[in-house]
Amino acid sequence: MNRYGADPASIRGLVRPDRIHRDVYLDPELFELEMTRLWRNAWIYVGHDSQIPAPGDFYSAQIGREPVIMLRGADSKVRVLPNRCSHKGTRLVGATHGKCQGGVLRCPYHGWTYRLDGTLRSVPLKSGYAGATGEGAGPAGEGADPLHGLAEINSFNYRGFVFARLAAQGVGFHEFFGDSLSSIDNMVDRSPAGRLEVAGGVLRYLHDCNWKMYVENLNDAMHPLVAHESSAGTAKRVWSSQAADTPKPMVIEQFTPFVNDYEFFEKMGVRVYPNGHSYTGVNFSIHSSYSSVGEYERRMIAAYGEARARAILGESRHNTVYYPSLTIKGAIQAIRVARPLAVDKTVIESWTFRLVGAPEEMLARTATYSRLINAPTSMVGHDDLHCYRAIQEGLASASGDWVSLHRNFSPGDSVTGTFGATNEAPMRGQYQAWAELMTRDGNTAA
Numbered sequence: 001m002n003r004y005g006a007d008p009a010s011i012r013g014l015v016r017p018d019r020i021h022r023d024v025y026l027d028p029e030l031f032e033l034e035m036t037r038l039w040r041n042a043w044i045y046v047g048h049d050s051q052i053p054a055p056g057d058f059y060s061a062q063i064g065r066e067p068v069i070m071l072r073g074a075d076s077k078v079r080v081l082p083n084r085c086s087h088k089g090t091r092l093v094g095a096t097h098g099k100c101q102g103g104v105l106r107c108p109y110h111g112w113t114y115r116l117d118g119t120l121r122s123v124p125l126k127s128g129y130a131g132a133t134g135e136g137a138g139p140a141g142e143g144a145d146p147l148h149g150l151a152e153i154n155s156f157n158y159r160g161f162v163f164a165r166l167a168a169q170g171v172g173f174h175e176f177f178g179d180s181l182s183s184i185d186n187m188v189d190r191s192p193a194g195r196l197e198v199a200g201g202v203l204r205y206l207h208d209c210n211w212k213m214y215v216e217n218l219n220d221a222m223h224p225l226v227a228h229e230s231s232a233g234t235a236k237r238v239w240s241s242q243a244a245d246t247p248k249p250m251v252i253e254q255f256t257p258f259v260n261d262y263e264f265f266e267k268m269g270v271r272v273y274p275n276g277h278s279y280t281g282v283n284f285s286i287h288s289s290y291s292s293v294g295e296y297e298r299r300m301i302a303a304y305g306e307a308r309a310r311a312i313l314g315e316s317r318h319n320t321v322y323y324p325s326l327t328i329k330g331a332i333q334a335i336r337v338a339r340p341l342a343v344d345k346t347v348i349e350s351w352t353f354r355l356v357g358a359p360e361e362m363l364a365r366t367a368t369y370s371r372l373i374n375a376p377t378s379m380v381g382h383d384d385l386h387c388y389r390a391i392q393e394g395l396a397s398a399s400g401d402w403v404s405l406h407r408n409f410s411p412g413d414s415v416t417g418t419f420g421a422t423n424e425a426p427m428r429g430q431y432q433a434w435a436e437l438m439t440r441d442g443n444t445a446a
Contacts, residue, residue: 005033008439015435017428018409019402022395024434025210031343038324038437039064040166043176045326045337046070048351049078049160050197056100056116060093062339063166067091068153070162073116074103080155080164081118085109086148105150118150159188160196161326170440171275180277183320187330189312192303193357196333199367203350203375209388211324211340214348216430217384218319218327219280221265221421222407224258227387231379232258248291254332254369257286258380262422268318270421276323276433278426282418285318287331295359303357321426323433333366336374344392350374405431 004010004027011033014021023030044063051059052072059070060083067083069092083091085107092105092114100106104121105114113121123129129147155164156173161184163173174181188196207214217223224232236256239248269282281287300309316331328335333353340346352370354363373380395403408423415429 003027004030011438012435015431016402017411018406019404020431022401022403024431025212025392025395025403026343028343031210031340033438034340035064037440038434039340040066041170041437041440042324043156043163043165043171043173044324045322046080046155046162046164048196048198048353049157049162050195051097052078054099056103057097058093058100059097060095063164064340066166068164069093069105070155071100071105071116075117077117078155078157078162079117080153080162081105081150082153084150085112086120086150087112087123114150118152120147120149123147159184176275177277177322178273178275180273180279180320180322183279183317183328183330186312186315186317187328187333187353189304190300190330190333191355191357192299194303195356196353197356199352199354199363203370205348205350205374205376205381205385207346207348207385207388208344209346209392210343211338211346212430212434213388213391214338214346214384215321215324215327216427217388218321219270219278219421219426220424221268221270221280222262223387224265225260225262227383228258228380231383232256250365250368251372253290254365254372255380257289260286266420266422268421269418270423270426271418272416272425272429274416274429274433275436276430277321278429279317279320280421281316281318281331282421285316285331287318287329288316290365293359293361293365296362299357299359321430323430324437329369332369333362334370334374348374 014024046061046063046068047059047070052070055072055074055076057072061068061070069081069083071079071081073079083093085092087107087110090107090109092107100116103116107113111124115121126147153164153166154168155162158173158181188194232255235252236259239252239256267283268280268285270278270280271282272278297309297313300313303309304312318329318331320328320330322328325338326335333355335351335353337349337351338346339349350370352366372378375381405424405428408419408425409428415425415432419425
């Protein structure tokens with residue numbers, strides 16, 4: 001029997017101002033409730049519109065348990081549709097990406113076809129449905145016409161980043177993200193043309209942990225000096241034998257800042273927004289000291305003017321968390337996406353972006369970073385993988401039921417605002433958002 005589903009108060013009781021109950025990471029029933037509540041009520045990142053440049057192009061993804069299709073229509077509008085035939089429920093597309101042949105979605109089971117806006121186009125032997133009452137007719141509800149199309153899912157294309165909310169009713173896109181969208185703005189504005197493109201394929205990394213461990217870690221500034229000492233720390237010690245004026249290779253520029261001291265990370269600063277969103281790097285970040293690329297700066301100044309170009313490039317945000325699914329590194333043009341599989345299994349996708357109009361050297365820098373830090377073959381990524389798995393295993397101990405979020409906590413403090421980056425306010429904000437999304441009234445699949 002589900003201990004939490006019928007009692008929202010019991011869910012809220014798992015989150016206290018300065019701690020959370022270990023069941024939040026461990027309980028399979030809570031995970032299933034997350035799939036039917038949190039991942040339906042929140043705005044979830046689906047994909048980037050550069051992945052579907054032409055009408056008929058599609059990209060398929062999962063939102064929680066639900067398969068969806070991001071599709072560019074004949075009118076060039078980007079829509080998100082259920083990846084489910086309205087007849088027998090068959091997945092309409094099995095590939096991750098591709099093109100709709102003949103400008104239609106065609107079910108591989110019985111051949112029903114849909115236009116690119118989701119409306120029903122044709123049904124084989126349609127006369128066989130004459131006189132059907134529609135009673136109990138699947139996803140459109142009782143009494144509906146059994147011959148219906150695909151209901152468009154709420155979606156919003158923000159400067160190329162496409163988000164969707166499965167719940168028919170709920171908080172609006174801008175209300176949910178608010179001023180945190182400034183991180184996407186800065187990332188896109190770093191292109192002289194004001195556009196990004198996904199470059200190459202995806203790096204997928206399976207983690208033996210609950211998805212929330214990954215998300216909360218992104219703005220945890222207390223762990224890098226410890227967790228990455230064996231990898232980045234080794235690189236820093238090896239490089240220390242070089243003369244002070246020796247030009248640093250790109251990998252050293254990107255690798256060694258992970259083991260800056262606690263004072264650096266504290267002064268870096270963190271900005272925490274409502275609804276679980278936050279970013280580190282208010283003042284500076286581990287990306288701030290990369291060598292300049294003269295041609296890139298010239299193109300930016302030509303596009304924006306010197307003052308505006310300097311303001312854009314002067315921002316050096318580290319990780320922005322768009323709770324619960326998307327994390328971006330605007331200063332290095334890379335993103336990571338959390339795709340939960342089970343209470344202790346999470347796939348992390350890493351995507352690299354091209355700054356349209358920028359020299360290819362900028363893409364090379366981003367690709368190097370993705371391989372060095374975020375790939376399954378990386379060094380830094382394995383440090384985190386070990387820590388996440390160690391948390392998941394350690395929390396099985398019955399020595400205590402609560403996980404501390406006490407750092408820099410004072411009763412009555414707001415979790416939103418600007419703080420020193422070693423503050424655990426971002427995590428406290430995430431779990432307040434978790435409790436709210438898990439108990440929000442509205443349509444769920446539960």
